[in-house]
Amino acid sequence: MRPKAFDPDDIIDAAMKVFWQRGYSATSIQDLEEGTELGRSSIYNAFGSKHELYERSLRRYQELKAEKIAVLSGPGPVRERIRRLLMDVVDEELSEEKGLGCMTASAALELASHDPSIAAIVAQNLNDLESALYEALSRARETGEIAADRDIRALSRFILNTVQGMRVLSKGYLGHDRRQLLQDVVDVAIKVL
Template identity: 35%
Template sequence: MARPREFDEEAVLNAAVECFWSRGYEATSVRDLIEKTGLTGASLYNAFGDKRAFYQRALDHYVETSILDRIRRCEAMAPREAIGSFFAEILKRSLDDRTHRGCMLVNAALDVVPHDPGFQDIVAGVLTRIEAFFLGRVRAGQVDGTITLALPAEDLARHLLGVLMGLRVLARARPERALLEGVVSPALALLDAIETARPPRCHVV
């Protein structure tokens, strides 16, 4: 019969997220994780496996409690409001991030994915989920008239995903309000673009 774990798994995963997020995967040692989580080496390996497996659990935990939680909250809003609120929260998190850690998922895409095809699938899956959120909100907004029909919903969703990724990378190196807001504002304005009817041509008699 397996013995019950003698630690708070969520607290340990939160500590691991902070460790990997602050230092990056390569720079984080098993000793760092032991010190941060308070687990012994044996307990860490028994519960989570090796460093790579522990990183995957930590990244999954970050995605679930940060990215997917935000998506779920925004999906309950009106379409155009949902997209605006999503980016407003990202802007706030980016500007409040005094250590310039950025997004753990984006960091994984830049630091880990190039050397680990397994993590490429993981990160790609989350990016697909974010794109699906944008696509769903854009389509709903095009139906209720709050989002332009001038561009296909698929193109707008991909554009928003690209803006999000660029924003999170910029925030690590240049976390300046004017810069970050200047990236987001045109993307949101594009959603609100209104097609105007062409004036009738004047025929010279």
Template identity: 35%
Template sequence: MARPQEFNREDVLEKAMSLFWNKGYEATSLTDLIETTGLSKSSLYSSFGDKHAVFLAAYDRYRAARASEMNAILERGSAREAIETFFRKIVSDAKATEFSDGCMSTNQAVEMAPHDPLVRHRVDQDFKLIEAALARAIERGRTDGSVGDAVNPVRLARLFVVAFPGLQVMVRAGSDIDRLDDALTLLFSHLN
């Protein structure tokens, strides 16, 4: 009879997520995972499989949490305010900490997606999810009067999705916050 798990799976995934988010997949060793999660090598393998499986489970946890956070932000207040809050939060989060780990999905779009189909699929899903959420917010803005109606909501959302990882990368690279704020102001002018 197999021994029952003697750890909290969600706690382990949270720790693994933070580790992968900060260091990236390739730079995270099995030793790092064992030390960070407190699991033995055998417990890690029997509970999750290999390092890649732990990563995918941790990444999926990240994705679910961020999707929930994004939807909560984009559904509050006027649509324009919600969209601006969503993007400005990227910059304000960077101001609040000395170093930003950026968006894990953007990080993985660069690190893993080019050669890992499972990660590529998740990254693609994330960008489509952001596009759909922004398109809904833009459509809501057209209704509440906070967004102009000159551009198709889906096409405008696509533009904003292209800007999203660029902003994330610039923040992670430590770019000047005032320049990023200026770029956001120009991006938001497309909502007029």
């Protein structure tokens, strides 16, 4: 009997959802079989290993987040664009999908300190956001929207840290009014600009 054909991109998307929800260590091959509807041998034949599938899933996550980051290069005042980016984080954290949070942050906390290949992907994901922030803030400084004496690199890193910090903060305050908590962080971050 000939094996059923599948689209590798669809499998990566399905695996990404499993890893995103459970993390790398807590995801078993059985979980991946159920999430992708592929057998164990098909997973190994197509992707080599659980680790390779995780790497490809993390890269796919980066591609999806690039669409959200694109708001920074759009029209309008930079503060409004950064506020939209931060409010997207708030909305994601409070969504009905149980606020899966940021797969990049999860990978950084779980694996990056002892897995060089994951550390490289995490660094690339974070660098992409920092670079987009830097470009947006640099243009804003050139047009006078941001004061000329502001350290754009430091501001970019501050907003990057704010994004990741909001994700962690949201997880730690499940019994509180998380919307207000995160909104307060957004408001202060925008005032810093």
